[in-house]
Amino acid sequence: MSQQIVTRFAPSPTGYLHIGGARTALFNWLYARGRGGKFLLRIEDTDRERSTPEATAAILQGLRWLGLDWDGEAVSQFARKDRHAEVAHQMLTRGTAYKCFSTPEEIAAFRADQEAKGASYAVFQSPWRDADPATHPDAPYAIRMKAPRTGETVIEDAVQGRVTFRNDQLDDMIVLRSDGTPTYMLAVVVDDHDMGVTHVIRGDDHLNNAARQTMVYQAMGWKIPVWAHIPLIHGPDGKKLSKRHGATAVGDYQAQGYPAAGMRNYLTRLGWAHGDAELFNSAQAMEMFDLSGIGRSPARLDFKKLESTCGWHIARGEDAALLQEVEGYLAAAGRPALTGAQRDLLSRAMYCVKDRAKTFPELLEKAHFALISRPIVADEAAAKALDTVSRGILSELTPRLRNASWTKEALEPILNEMAAAHGIGFGKLAAPLRTALAGRTATPSVFDMMLVIGRDETILRLEDAAA
């Protein structure tokens, strides 16, 4: 009898949504959504010093942009602190935890001492572990997990395989601080249990933690979830991702004009594979995604491949959706919004620009001709195509266009005849036309441009150029 799958993404709101975190969220989302399960969101804000509402907002915003929708309301871990404390005290009653009166100073001194002795240092062993309650001072205390000192704790990880930890390497971690607040190690377990999380898919920086958390599950007699620790993402140089690699926040990617669908596809393939599948939409990804396809070594970010993947998605995007995403990009990048007329023109131009752009700035550049208004200012290279001879040809062409029917089929012979009449190839005619219509040398086909801006505008631009 299989239960419903429940996954979660549990970021700590201490900064923007990191690209690595976004991938973790994506994997959880794909796994749950592909199996009719639930994908939950929990904000791990128990660190009151570093957590900010701005960071929480940025994380939600990043997830929304990527289209990773979660079920129900985002849970604040901090809001559940009473429940965490309750569990800590249950552990006390069960004898799987104990009150520790060692002060942070004493612990720091212990560590300093160990370090001074050089070489390897032992895990901190609290003197209060087996103390008689009668000897307990009337002082603040932390609650520590009474972890087994011998034997091993085994993690069955869906990605890493079976990983064994010696218990004497693990200390009695604090589950409830002396100020009564829970630590991460306790909070995650309690929340994951209470929220019914069945699969914990997270960065492998938590692999060691899984052993300690397993002890908490065992201490409480709770069912241990399926672990899946995925390798972190590295920068193009193979080093840990950091600011100097450029974009690390997902917001940066939106501001650089990458489409969300392309990001999802690229990020899915980063560290995960399903045979030769490279390009796919989210529905297909959900179909294929599984934990066994996740690799065990860290993957590097490759912006060229990201771009290529994004180009594929833009080319296949639906015009209206692309237009909407372009507007989101403009806002994120702090660029001026489209006017109503530009929206309209861009929408009409979409068919001939979307299959040649990898990002939205590129798409906008290709659509430049549709977004500008007269007089068209030619850039240096384009201006060269407009000499006396070509101006003459343009002015000769204008009247022919007035009565032509405005389709590529009708326009093509007119332009071809014009070129033939002057003994030049079509390319020689297209160049000045391009300058007149767009002021650029790199544009969509001249026919497409004429079709998009329409007869009147075409004629006006040609007249301007011929003048």
Added chain:
RNA sequence: GGCCCGUUCGUCUAUCGGUUAGGACACCAGGUUUUCAACCUGGGAAGAGGGGUUCGACUCCCCUACGGGCUGCCA
């Protein structure tokens, strides 16, 4: 220092003891073309090093090197 994880073309990866080690991006060369792209064809390009196990290892084991993670009253 200790513990844990990893290492196939430049990059992402397939392979789950027997393959001419496959695909994708990137790169190079052609083609197509009205420009830029897109697109099509072809090409070069890989099992970190050393020991084992085996009839046979990229695949299994050990060692080394390198990379990463954890080692907090952070998450």
